Amino acid sequence: xxxxxxxxxxxxxxxxxxxxxxxxxxxxxxxxxxxxxxxxxxxxxxxxxxxxxxxxxxxxxxxxxxxxxxxxxxxxxxxxxxxxxxxxxxxxxxxxxxxxxxxxxxxxxxxxxxxxxxxxxxxxxxxxxxxxxxxxxxxxxxxxxxxxxxxxxxxxxxxxxxxxxxxxxxxxxxxxxxxxxxxxxxxxxxxxxxxxxxxxxxxxxxxxxxxxxxxxxxxxxxxxxxxxxxxxxxxxxxxxxxxxxxxxxxxxxxxxxxxxxxxxxx
Amino acid sequence: xxxxxxxxxxxxxxxxxxxxxxxxxxxxxxxxxxxxxxxxxxxxxxxxxxxxxxxxxxxxxxxxxxxxxxxxxxxxxxxxxxxxxxxxxxxxxxxxxxxxxxxxxxxxxxxxxxxxxxxxxxxxxxxxxxxxxxxxxxxxxxxxxxxxxxxxxxxxxxxxxxxxxxxxxxxxxxxxxxxxxxxxxxxxxxxxxxxxxxxxxxxxxxxxxxxxxxxxxxxxxxxxxxxxxxxxxxxxxxxxxxxxxxxxx
Numbered sequence: 077x078x079x080x081x082x083x084x085x086x087x088x089x090x091x092x093x094x095x096x097x098x099x100x101x102x103x104x105x106x107x108x109x110x111x112x113x114x115x116x117x118x119x120x121x122x123x124x125x126x127x128x129x130x131x132x133x134x135x136x137x138x139x140x141x142x143x144x145x146x147x148x149x150x151x152x153x154x155x156x157x158x159x160x161x162x163x164x165x166x167x168x169x170x171x172x173x174x175x176x177x178x179x180x181x182x183x184x185x186x187x188x189x190x191x192x193x194x195x196x197x198x199x200x201x202x203x204x205x206x207x208x209x210x211x212x213x214x215x216x217x218x219x220x221x222x223x224x225x226x227x228x229x230x231x232x233x234x235x236x237x238x239x240x241x242x243x244x245x246x247x248x249x250x251x252x253x254x255x256x257x258x259x260x261x262x263x264x265x266x267x268x269x270x271x272x273x274x275x276x277x278x279x280x281x282x283x284x285x286x287x288x289x290x291x292x293x294x295x296x297x298x299x300x301x302x303x304x305x306x307x308x309x310x311x312x313x314x315x316x317x318x319x320x321x322x323x324x325x326x327x328x329x330x331x332x333x334x335x336x337x338x339x340x341x342x
Numbered sequence: 343x344x345x346x347x348x349x350x351x352x353x354x355x356x357x358x359x360x361x362x363x364x365x366x367x368x369x370x371x372x373x374x375x376x377x378x379x380x381x382x383x384x385x386x387x388x389x390x391x392x393x394x395x396x397x398x399x400x401x402x403x404x405x406x407x408x409x410x411x412x413x414x415x416x417x418x419x420x421x422x423x424x425x426x427x428x429x430x431x432x433x434x435x436x437x438x439x440x441x442x443x444x445x446x447x448x449x450x451x452x453x454x455x456x457x458x459x460x461x462x463x464x465x466x467x468x469x470x471x472x473x474x475x476x477x478x479x480x481x482x483x484x485x486x487x488x489x490x491x492x493x494x495x496x497x498x499x500x501x502x503x504x505x506x507x508x509x510x511x512x513x514x515x516x517x518x519x520x521x522x523x524x525x526x527x528x529x530x531x532x533x534x535x536x537x538x539x540x541x542x543x544x545x546x547x548x549x550x551x552x553x554x555x556x557x558x559x560x561x562x563x564x565x566x567x568x569x570x571x572x573x574x575x576x577x578x579x580x581x582x583x584x585x586x587x588x589x590x591x
Contacts, residue, residue: 134466136462136465136466159468159469159470160468162465162466162467162468163468165466167463167466167467169459169462169463169466170459171458171459172459172463173458173459173460173462173463173464173466174460174463175455175460175463175464176458176460186467186469187467187468187469189371190371190467190468190469191468232463235467
């Protein structure tokens with residue numbers, strides 16, 4: 077199906093990618109095309125290599141084989157070119173990564189102050205807009221330690237959106253959040269993707285919260301992509317491996333061996 | 343194999359040091375961070391440097407007086423204190439106190455930044471983490487440690503003056519005159535500052551390197567803090583011998 081999509085409509089393309097951690101292959105034979113403007117859910121059990129895939133998209137991990145392209149450009153290895161590419165990619169990390177010695181507003185302003193020459197009042201205005209977009213306009217003066225888990229995640233989202241990147245990558249955006257905060261984050265992701273015309277990749281194991289907002293879903297298990305299609309196709313699948321993951325069954329083709337899987341970079 | 347691992351580690355530390363120098367580009371953001379770090383690691387180290395300097399001055403005065411009195415040269419005490427402080431004690435002890443106070447905090451801060459994804463987040467925002475969090479700490483240490491050394495000397499000599507003149511009974515004029523005659527501005531005073539700048543830079547680089555590359559766990563941060571203090575202290579003591587041999591006549 078991705079092969080049929082015209083090249084200019086592809087935001088991210090992985091071709092026969094193999095990703096190693098040390099001497100071990102974590103993922104191999106990965107072929108993936110993410111259409112522009114879509115929300116793609118990358119699903120899989122913990123330790124299946126989802127975050128390793130994310131590291132390849134952001135250039136943190138160089139593929140052992142194959143190519144990774146973002147907006148038609150191969151992810152560069154040279155540091156300067158890589159930093160340039162990353163200006164067009166917003167990443168929401170699982171741990172948020174908010175700088176603890178900066179306030180919320182200073183955190184959101186950081187990419188703007190570093191990468192633009194905008195005057196201070198304009199940056200302040202943009203920061204207020206970004207915080208407003210995530211429902212935290214009045215939280216600008218707070219420090220990260222004063223925020224709840226859900227608020228911190230939304231601040232990190234505002235910061236990731238600061239430079240209006242065309243591609244957003246979310247790494248486990250729901251981890252550690254209660255159901256209400258999870259619902260808020262997922263609806264924000266869907267709303268921002270539609271209103272700002274973004275392309276979003278959500279790396280998660282929260283299947284039921286993610287599928288309603290996703291246009292496409294892929295499932296990673298045992299070092300490969302075992303499913304690629306629409307959420308409705310995923311829900312209708314008869315593949316025992318995918319079914320085990322969707323239903324959360326302890327027995328099945330996916331080995332529940334935490335020691336083994338934890339060695340594979342999560 | 344340990345030799346290969348040690349060589350590799352040394353090479354990495356050298357490349358890291360080069361990356362810090364390369365990332366040190368003057369900008370408004372850099373200077374804002376620099377001022378903040380000077381306050382954090384410099385100004386806030388003043389109390390321990392003051393106490394350390396005063397007690398070292400008192401101890402050296404007492405020790406020197408007992409030795410010099412045997413030869414009837416007790417009025418030369420300020421020369422002993424001055425040369426001892428400027429040439430060896432002040433740069434080394436200031437650096438060691440700085441490592442204990444600020445070096446450990448640099449390693450812990452960077453280790454925690456690594457463990458809480460802050461360093462990863464900077465890189466993903468296309469912000470060079472070395473330029474943002476390491477370079478300002480390095481230059482703050484290079485600037486602060488010589489100033490702290492000067493402060494250490496001031497407190498040491500003031501304490502020595504108090505003990506020698508008001509407790510032991512040495513003439514105040516003799517104390518200052520002997521000190522002025524013994525301590526050379528270029529070869530003692532300025533060399534102390536040069537040594538201190540090297541020690542400050544060394545301490546900051548070692549602390550930053552181990553903190554920046556710490557395992558992203560609580561234990562990793564703890565190990566990094568210990569390594570920062572031990573490695574930086576030993577390096578300062580080694581460099582002190584080399585610099586003393588090269589710089590002092």
